[in-house]
Amino acid sequence: MENVSMEKESKTLATLDVKVLAEDAGDGLDNLTPDDLLIPSLKLVQKGSPAVDPTDSTYTDSVKVGDIINGVTNESYDGDAGITVLPAAYRRIYLEYIPREAGGGLAGIHEDPAIISQTHRDEMGRDVLASGNYVQTTANHYVLLLNGEKYDPVMIAMYSSQLKKSRRWNSIMAGQRVTSNGKSVTPASYSHMYHLSTVPEKNSKGSWFGWRIELVGQVEDINLYRAAKEFAQSIQSEFKGTSTEAF
Numbered sequence: 001m002e003n004v005s006m007e008k009e010s011k012t013l014a015t016l017d018v019k020v021l022a023e024d025a026g027d028g029l030d031n032l033t034p035d036d037l038l039i040p041s042l043k044l045v046q047k048g049s050p051a052v053d054p055t056d057s058t059y060t061d062s063v064k065v066g067d068i069i070n071g072v073t074n075e076s077y078d079g080d081a082g083i084t085v086l087p088a089a090y091r092r093i094y095l096e097y098i099p100r101e102a103g104g105g106l107a108g109i110h111e112d113p114a115i116i117s118q119t120h121r122d123e124m125g126r127d128v129l130a131s132g133n134y135v136q137t138t139a140n141h142y143v144l145l146l147n148g149e150k151y152d153p154v155m156i157a158m159y160s161s162q163l164k165k166s167r168r169w170n171s172i173m174a175g176q177r178v179t180s181n182g183k184s185v186t187p188a189s190y191s192h193m194y195h196l197s198t199v200p201e202k203n204s205k206g207s208w209f210g211w212r213i214e215l216v217g218q219v220e221d222i223n224l225y226r227a228a229k230e231f232a233q234s235i236q237s238e239f240k241g242t243s244t245e246a247f
Contacts, residue, residue: 040073041157042070043071044068044208045069049069051067060074062076066198080197080198085143086190086193087173089189089239093111094116094135094138095109096133096136097136118130144190165213176191192219194213194214197212199212
């Protein structure tokens with residue numbers, strides 16, 4: 001068989017034109033579904049976080065307690081300066097965990113809030129099932145992280161003391177109004193941007209950093225709006241096609 005040379009043809013194609021990229025947009029990604037993609041999660045850096053543990057592989061001296069970190073890329077953001085996000089979708093789930101003393105780990109994911117009625121509160125404030133496993137109510141906010149001209153899809157999971165913040169955020173989104181043809185309507189969640197930063201919090205059990213959520217204003221960039229809408233639709237499609245009772 002004749003050998004086929006794969007060397008660069010500098011005379012015929014010196015640089016890759018953006019027009020070529022546009023013509024071939026999406027090639028090779030045709031069969032990807034939301035199940036094939038990993039949505040990074042933004043987390044708050046706490047005292048016991050790996051990012052601030054010198055013995056952990058993800059440690060870097062540029063990250064401090066109270067910062068925000070991407071759980072997949074390990075990219076961090078200053079907690080005081082905060083980040084700007086555009087909400088796309090929301091989902092409340094109930095994570096069932098095995099206690100650490102029994103081996104630990106995730107035992108199941110539930111959507112039906114009735115699971116909480118099967119629990120009792122222990123001395124640590126956890127919702128415990130008869131099996132001994134405990135349930136963590138978790139509010140997942142799927143958002144676009146705005147970074148200059150970039151906007152990346154990420155998820156923010158709020159639980160425990162942050163559930164109140166989640167409910168407040170949902171109330172702010174549901175409270176927005178726009179007038180069209182003389183009628184007041186509630187726009188999509190991705191119609192308005194929000195600024196998220198971190199604040200120190202504490203109670204009798206300890207101290208930690210929580211979220212501060214502030215309304216920025218309405219989106220003006222139609223491309224950003226459409227990107228958020230597309231992200232929202234992909235997430236909703238995943239919700240419909242995925243059973244979360246167990247895995």
